[in-house]
Amino acid sequence: MKLERKDFLTMIGGAVVGTGVGTLISPGPWMGLQWLVEWTQDQYRPPKGEEKYLASICDQCPNKCTVQVRMIGDRAVKIETSNQGCAVGQLLLQVLYHPERVKTPLKRTGKKGKIDFEPVSWESAIADISKKINDAINNKKQDQIVAINPAFPDATAMLTERIALFAGSPHVYQESGYWALSNACSVATQKAEGAIDYDFENADCVVSFGARLFEGWGNPGRMHKVLNIWKQKGVKFIQVDSIATRTASLADQWVAIKPGSEPIFAMGVAHYLLKYGRRSGAANFGRFTELLINKFTPEKVSELTGASLETIESVAKALLQARRPVAVAGKGGKVVSSSVAEFAIIQTINSMIGSLGNSVRLVAFTTPAKPAIAKKTKGLDEYIASDMACDIVLINNANPVYSSVYGERLSEKLKKASTVVLFTSLLNDTAQYADYIFPTLTSLELPYTGQSVSAKFEAKHAGDSLLAIAKNTPTIAAQFPWNSYLDVVNAASFQVRNVANLDIPVDSITTKLEELEKLLQSSGSYSISMVPFEIPVVGEGNALALPYVLKALPNTILKGNTSWVYMNPVTASKEGISEGSKIDIESSRGELDTVRVHLTKRVAYDTVAMPIGFGHEELTEYGSEKGVNPKPIMSDALDPISGYADWWLTRVKLS
Amino acid sequence: MATMTRRWGMVIDLDKCTGCGACNIACSQENNLPIFKDDSDVPKRVTFLDLIEVTNDKDPKAQYPDVKVAYIPKMCQQCSGNDPKHPQPPCVSVCPVVATDVGDDGVVSQIWSRCIGCRYCQVACPYEARVFHWWKPRYEGSFKESLNPDVSIASRGTMVKCTFCSHIWKLERDKAIAQGITDINAVTYTPACVSACPTNAIIFGDLNDPSSPVYEPKVQKDPRAVRLVHSIDELRTKDPSEYERRTKIKEYPNPKVYYLTSQQWLRDKISGFKNS
Numbered sequence: 034m035k036l037e038r039k040d041f042l043t044m045i046g047g048a049v050v051g052t053g054v055g056t057l058i059s060p061g062p063w064m065g066l067q068w069l070v071e072w073t074q075d076q077y078r079p080p081k082g083e084e085k086y087l088a089s090i091c092d093q094c095p096n097k098c099t100v101q102v103r104m105i106g107d108r109a110v111k112i113e114t115s116n117q118g119c120a121v122g123q124l125l126l127q128v129l130y131h132p133e134r135v136k137t138p139l140k141r142t143g144k145k146g147k148i149d150f151e152p153v154s155w156e157s158a159i160a161d162i163s164k165k166i167n168d169a170i171n172n173k174k175q176d177q178i179v180a181i182n183p184a185f186p187d188a189t190a191m192l193t194e195r196i197a198l199f200a201g202s203p204h205v206y207q208e209s210g211y212w213a214l215s216n217a218c219s220v221a222t223q224k225a226e227g228a229i230d231y232d233f234e235n236a237d238c239v240v241s242f243g244a245r246l247f248e249g250w251g252n253p254g255r256m257h258k259v260l261n262i263w264k265q266k267g268v269k270f271i272q273v274d275s276i277a278t279r280t281a282s283l284a285d286q287w288v289a290i291k292p293g294s295e296p297i298f299a300m301g302v303a304h305y306l307l308k309y310g311r312r313s314g315a316a317n318f319g320r321f322t323e324l325l326i327n328k329f330t331p332e333k334v335s336e337l338t339g340a341s342l343e344t345i346e347s348v349a350k351a352l353l354q355a356r357r358p359v360a361v362a363g364k365g366g367k368v369v370s371s372s373v374a375e376f377a378i379i380q381t382i383n384s385m386i387g388s389l390g391n392s393v394r395l396v397a398f399t400t401p402a403k404p405a406i407a408k409k410t411k412g413l414d415e416y417i418a419s420d421m422a423c424d425i426v427l428i429n430n431a432n433p434v435y436s437s438v439y440g441e442r443l444s445e446k447l448k449k450a451s452t453v454v455l456f457t458s459l460l461n462d463t464a465q466y467a468d469y470i471f472p473t474l475t476s477l478e479l480p481y482t483g484q485s486v487s488a489k490f491e492a493k494h495a496g497d498s499l500l501a502i503a504k505n506t507p508t509i510a511a512q513f514p515w516n517s518y519l520d521v522v523n524a525a526s527f528q529v530r531n532v533a534n535l536d537i538p539v540d541s542i543t544t545k546l547e548e549l550e551k552l553l554q555s556s557g558s559y560s561i562s563m564v565p566f567e568i569p570v571v572g573e574g575n576a577l578a579l580p581y582v583l584k585a586l587p588n589t590i591l592k593g594n595t596s597w598v599y600m601n602p603v604t605a606s607k608e609g610i611s612e613g614s615k616i617d618i619e620s621s622r623g624e625l626d627t628v629r630v631h632l633t634k635r636v637a638y639d640t641v642a643m644p645i646g647f648g649h650e651e652l653t654e655y656g657s658e659k660g661v662n663p664k665p666i667m668s669d670a671l672d673p674i675s676g677y678a679d680w681w682l683t684r685v686k687l688s
Numbered sequence: 689m690a691t692m693t694r695r696w697g698m699v700i701d702l703d704k705c706t707g708c709g710a711c712n713i714a715c716s717q718e719n720n721l722p723i724f725k726d727d728s729d730v731p732k733r734v735t736f737l738d739l740i741e742v743t744n745d746k747d748p749k750a751q752y753p754d755v756k757v758a759y760i761p762k763m764c765q766q767c768s769g770n771d772p773k774h775p776q777p778p779c780v781s782v783c784p785v786v787a788t789d790v791g792d793d794g795v796v797s798q799i800w801s802r803c804i805g806c807r808y809c810q811v812a813c814p815y816e817a818r819v820f821h822w823w824k825p826r827y828e829g830s831f832k833e834s835l836n837p838d839v840s841i842a843s844r845g846t847m848v849k850c851t852f853c854s855h856i857w858k859l860e861r862d863k864a865i866a867q868g869i870t871d872i873n874a875v876t877y878t879p880a881c882v883s884a885c886p887t888n889a890i891i892f893g894d895l896n897d898p899s900s901p902v903y904e905p906k907v908q909k910d911p912r913a914v915r916l917v918h919s920i921d922e923l924r925t926k927d928p929s930e931y932e933r934r935t936k937i938k939e940y941p942n943p944k945v946y947y948l949t950s951q952q953w954l955r956d957k958i959s960g961f962k963n964s
Contacts, residue, residue, distance in 0.1 A: 067801060070843055077827065079720070100890035110836045111880070114710070116888050123713040123884055186806040256885035257706065257931060264704065277743070279707050282756040289753030466743030489833075570709030580831075581716040583727035584734075586710040587741040591728040601752055634745035634755045652727060654828075 064354075083105025086113070091122040092476045094185055095504045095527060096252035098122055102477060102486060109477060109486045119253035120570050120585070127579040128475045129486060134458050135472035136490045145448045145466050148651060158469055159498070163505035165425055165452045166200060170508045175201035176552045177424035177450075181413060182572070183370075184210030184432045186398040188522040189456070192499040192513075193427045195393075195403055203406040204423070206413035208431050209677045211251065211369040213412060215362070217675035218376035219395050225532045227395030229376065231359045233259040236392055238269040238355030240302070240348055242379055243295040243364030243371075243681075245280040246272075248569045250366050269355065271348055273298055276566055276599075276642050277635035288348060292562040292640050294338040294553055295364055296375040297546060298345065299382060301323060301334030305349030306385045313384040316533035318334025321376040321381060323462075324543060337553055356385050359393060365565070367438075367572035368645060369679040374545035374675035377538050385584045390533025412676025414669075417443045425452045428463055428617040430473065430495060435462035435649060436573060438664045438678045456495035459578050462650050480519065494518045541674055548670070552682060559621065559684035561604070562637075563663070565645045574646035577656035589631045590644055596660030599642035600633040608687055620645075620666040620685045628661055641685065690871050691916045695772075695794040696852055696943035697895035698882070700761055702954060703912070704889035707759035712739045712912060714884030715763070718853060722825030722838045734819045736850035737763040737881055742888055744953040758954050761881065761890065764817040764850035765916055765943030766796050770935055778939050779809035779818065787847070794895075795854045800842040809847055815916060818849045852892075853879035902946070905922060912948040917941060918959030 047515075056062055070076070087102040093464075098118035102142055103111035109129060114122045114133060138158040143149030166456065170174050178200050180193035184207060194205045207213050215229040233256075235238065244250050247260055260283070272284035275292040290298050304325045331342050338345075351357040362379035363369045383389040410416040417439040423446055434440045434447070440462070447453050447466035455467040458475055473495035477486040493501075496518030503513040515521045570585045589597055598618070600610065610616060612632045618625045618641060636642045647660030667680035715721070727733045740760045746748050767777035768790075775790040783789075787802040788809055798818075808820045824844040827835060835841070838855040842848050858876045864875050881961040882892040893900035895907075907913050908921075915921055920940070923931035934940065949955055 070801075074844060076839050077832060077835070079832070079837040079841070081837045105837055108833050110834055112714075114714075114884055114886065116883060116885060118710070118886050119712040120708045120713050123710050123717065126834040127831070130830045132831060134830075152941060214926060245801065247708075253708065254886065257708070260706065260887050277753065277755045277757050279757055279759065282758060283703075283706065287753060453804045489830075569707060570713070580723040580725075580727055581713045581721070582709070583741055584716055584721065585712040586728050587739075587742070588730035590948055593726065593729060603752075634750055634752045635743055635757060659728065 034042070036146060053250070059607060067109065080106065082108065087486065088482045089486070090479070090481040091118060091485060092187070092479065092481070094252050094254070095187075096254040098254045099313050100125070104486070110639070116253055117258070119257060121576070122203045124579050124581065125475065125477050128458065128582055129477050129488070131459060131578065131653065133460065133468055135460065136492065136591055137472065138667060139470040141468045143661050145378050146444075147465060148460055151471060155493070155498075155501075157443075158471070159501045162238045162425075162452060162454055162469060162502050167508055168504070169425055170200050170462060172425060172551075175202065175576045176409070177422060178202040179204040179416070179423045179426045180206065181426065181431050181433055182207040183429065184208040185212055185393070188525050189429050189496045189499060190585070191398075191400045191525050192503065192521060193429045194400070195512055196427065196499065196506075196509065198403050198406060198501050199512045201406065203408045206416060207372065208436050209431055211363045211365075213677060214369060214371050214373065214675050215376055216243060217411065217677075218380065218531070221373055221538060221674050222377050222380060222536050223395070223532045223534055224536070225395055225530065227397035227530060229362065229380070229534075230394050230396040230529060231361055232392035232394070234262055235408055236359045238351050238358040239263075240271045240273065240352060240358070241280070241361040242273045244361045244369075245274070245278050245366040245567070246361070247280045247283055248278060248366040248501040248567060249395060249572045250363070250369070255301075266274045268353055268377050269351055271351060273348075274649075275564055275637040275640065278566060288340055288344055289637065290338040290340050292564040292637055293549065293554060296372075296378050297329065297334055297549060298340060298524065299360070299375070299378045300329040301331055301338065301340070301345040301383065301548065302349045302352070303378065303382050304329055304334065305346050306353065306382065309349065311353070313381060313535070315381060315518065315537050317537040317539045321537045321542070321645065324539060329546070331556055337550060338346045345362045352382070352386050357388070357392050359388055360386070364681050366567040366569065368567060370563070370565070370679055372679045374538065374542045374672070378542055378572050379621070380535060381537050384535050389552060390531045391466070393570060394529055394531045396527055396529050399528045410676055411674065412672075413437060414439050414678040415671055415676035418671065422446070423450050426454065428453065428455045429499070430456055432461040432463045432575065433582065434466060434663070435662060438667045438669045438680045440664055456498065459653055461652050463522040463576070465651055473493060473498075496521055538674065552684060555684055558686050561639055561641055561685050561687060563618065563620070563641045563643050563662070563667070563683045563685045564681060566599075566642050567645055571646040573667040574649060574656075575652070577646065577649065577659060580655045583655065589649065591660050593627070594659050596644060596647050597631045598628050598644070599633050599636045600630050601634055601636045601638050601640065604638050605630065605632050608688070611619060617688045618663075618666065618685050619688065620668075620683050622666045622669060625663060625666055626661045641687070655675040690873055692792040692872050693896055694873055694896045695944070697766070697794070697902050698852075698894065698944070699891045699903065699907055699946045699948060701889045701891070701946055702758055702760065702949040704887040705759050705761065706887060707739060707741065708886060709739055710884040710886055711761050711881035712737050714880040715850070717834065718836055718839070718880035720825075720835050720841055722822070722823075723827055723831055732767050732822075734821065734825075734848065736819070736848070737761055742954070742957055744922060747953070748819070756951065756953060758949070758951065760947065760958070762815065762817070763881070763945070764796060764852075765815050765941065765945045766794060766963070767793060767832065767941040767943050769941040769942055770938065772942075776938070778812040778941055782808040782812045784808070791854070793857070795852050797854065798847065798849050798851055800840060800846045800848055803846040804933060805845040805847065806842060807847060815943075818847050821848060847908070853877070857882070879889050907946050910948060912950055913946050914949060914955050914958050915946055916958060917943060918955070922959070
């Protein structure tokens with residue numbers, strides 16, 4: 034067959050057009066393009082697998098919310114909290130899969146002050162620490178063994194406490210917070226151990242003296258349920274605070290007062306309660322009433338707090354008219370700062386309104402019998418401030434170098450100690466001064482419900498490591514009969530007790546109020562009050578290590594690595610400050626790195642509202658060096674009863 | 689196989705919102721949102737749900753202490769447009785490649801892999817609910833373990849947004865079909881932010897279903913209800929002819945997210961009536 038040139042060209046042309054059209058209408062080029070995009074961008078495809086749900090528990094606070102974990106194969110991909118709990122439950126996956134998790138025990142290789150560690154075997158780390166504890170006991174240096182626990186007690190805290198106490202050391206502390214402070218008040222005024230607990234669920238009127246109840250305070254999971262109960266029942270809620278916090282805005286009435294004047298305002302309320310015939314059977318109530326009548330008249334309280342007489346009286350009346358009223362102490366959110374005197378004033382109000390031992394009770398962390406050793410110092414801050422040396426320090430899931438206002442002094446102490454052991458899942462500020470780091474398991478990895486997610490590396494819970502250390506120390510091993518941490522969990526429990534007796538520490542209250550009065554009236558160069566506030570999702574600051582937390586920050590808190598503080602425009606204009614100005618804040622203790630100012634009428638006059646939880650020197654790639662930590666310049670005045678610094682109110686100057 | 693009658697919508701009770709952040713984090717986790725070190729910088733961060741802190745402190749009349757603060761969880765408002773039968777939300781009508789469209793359940797979809805990154809939709813969206821991936825999404829090391837296989841990872845240069853977690857609906861639909869249930873309207877689901885909210889402030893459901901707590905005619909009568917087009921909603925009773933005219937405008941968004949608040953200042957803020 035003869036092929037004409039024209040036919041040949043037609044055929045070629047047809048083939049070209051046909052191929053072109055065919056290719057265009059086929060998925061080939063598009064799939065190729067998609068493949069090219071994925072290949073050039075190294076696009077990741079999460080592997081698929083069998084779906085199942087595991088029942089687990091969030092053990093980040095005593096509320097122990099149940100959660101369902103969605104598993105795809107052996108990967109946990111979702112936390113179902115079913116409308117309970119708080120943001121912490123949602124963050125469990127970021128904790129579980131954090132790339133910087135401590136995966137093996139670490140031993141220091143370089144000088145203290147840096148993150149300089151090498152992996153070490155569990156056996157050698159445990160043997161070395163046990164030997165040092167044993168040697169300290171045998172060489173009569175047991176009082177240089179110190180245990181530091183987190184702000185809320187858990188079963189691991191019971192183990193560090195037992196190691197120290199059975200070794201013969203009185204030095205068992207916890208980080209400053211609501212539990213430590215209210216427990217100190219219960220011991221001092223009610224002769225009973227236990228943090229103060231309020232029956233929020235059945236209350237019909239709640240007056241909170243600075244406790245930011247819905248911003249991380251107490252057990253957030255419980256408080257979220259409480260908010261719904263209050264909304265349904267129409268519970269009257271009054272918030273006393275110097276900043277328009279979300280809690281203040283959720284309240285039926287916000288009583289705005291001068292920063293730090295909450296205990297004085299409480300005295301004013303107590304005065305009106307007395308005036309309306311309310312009495313208390315508490316010891317020293319007579320002297321307390323003398324203090325109210327002679328020194329804290331409503332007029333004086335009004336002058337010192339900035340609240341009107343009518344406002345003070347209205348708060349007292351609200352308490353009087355209620356059937357189950359509650360007065361709440363513990364200024365702050367997740368982080369609380371106060372004094373035993375302040376707690377005691379508010380407990381006296383609870384006694385006067387008939388709530389003490391009724392809707393105000395004590396919750397104690399009950400543990401098996403342990404030796405009673407006379408304490409040498411009362412609280413962690415007092416211990417750090419003292420000249421007592423430490424040699425073996427067990428720091429359990431805490432970050433006291435960051436959280437204490439005495440952090441710098443603690444770091445000096447830890448530098449001199451021979452064995453600082455930190456139990457943590459992520460390296461933090463305190464890790465810079467540790468000799469050993471022990472990894473710990475996260476909530477989802479614990480077989481509380483018989484189901485747990487695998488950590489994918491060899492890890493043990495801090496409780497199991499502590500148990501191994503104790504069992505390896507011959508002098509104390511017999512006091513630790515448990516086989517695993519879960520046995521330890523079952524050996525401890527929270528118990529609620531109604532304790533109605535009260536011994537009012539009138540002298541301490543008088544001293545505290547006199548100091549506060551001076552501070553509030555002080556003029557001179559430190560003319561501005563600095564008070565803290567929290568972003569609920571950040572809390573005390575550990576959550577900053579989790580990157581999804583950064584996505585939830587308001588745009589007026591942190592920009593780049595710079596912290597923003599809040600200030601009233603009236604004060605700012607007096608100080609010559611405008612929106613976004615860079616300022617330096619200085620107290621009698623020192624000066625902070627530069628911060629920027631956001632002007633808002635949410636803050637009292639002559640006040641700087643300072644965000645806390647930021648400014649970590651070391652807290653993974655995501656949380657380090659973000660903003661400033663104001664603790665080093667905050668008030669370090671020690672509360673003589675609790676042994677913790679009351680850092681709520683600090684007088685500062687701006688430049 | 690029944691025709692889809694569901695029209696998913698949300699009601700968010702701001703009086704119950706504490707600003708805890710659970711919704712925001714649940715959303716980030718469920719939708720595989722990228723992890724950047726500087727995510728504290730609002731203009732750079734990629735989020736589907738912004739937890740916006742608002743106060744009335746810019747109101748010239750407001751002085752300390754007559755100041756309040758609230759949080760608004762703001763996600764894609766899943767606009768219906770001016771004709772619910774042929775919905776054309778502002779973003780959908782401008783997309784040149786049909787990467788965003790309205791499903792028969794009213795959810796405004798977004799297909800990352802089809803997006804060419806022109807960002808017209810971002811400009812068109814009245815709520816700044818759309819985010820552009822300027823950088824390649826990153827998931828450092830073991831963070832990859834927690835990624836959800838039901839949501840694809842977006843490429844650099846694409847637009848992303850909240851889809852009311854419609855992938856969960858698809859999973860529930862597949863489960864229903866596997867059980868032999870072929871009635872599409874029998875399939876219900878809960879987006880991640882809704883099940884995470886510890887105070888039940890966010891309620892999700894079918895705006896067309898009279899038994900649902902989000903049944904639209906009922907919500908519209910709630911004196912606390914306010915949408916992000918409040919200034920037009922207000923005209924429904926005040927000036928019906930003007931209301932009619934404004935809702936006919938092509939760009940009328942007509943969102944399916946309702947907010948509830950008893951606070952007048954917050955209503956004013958949301959409606960934009962006052963410069964507060």
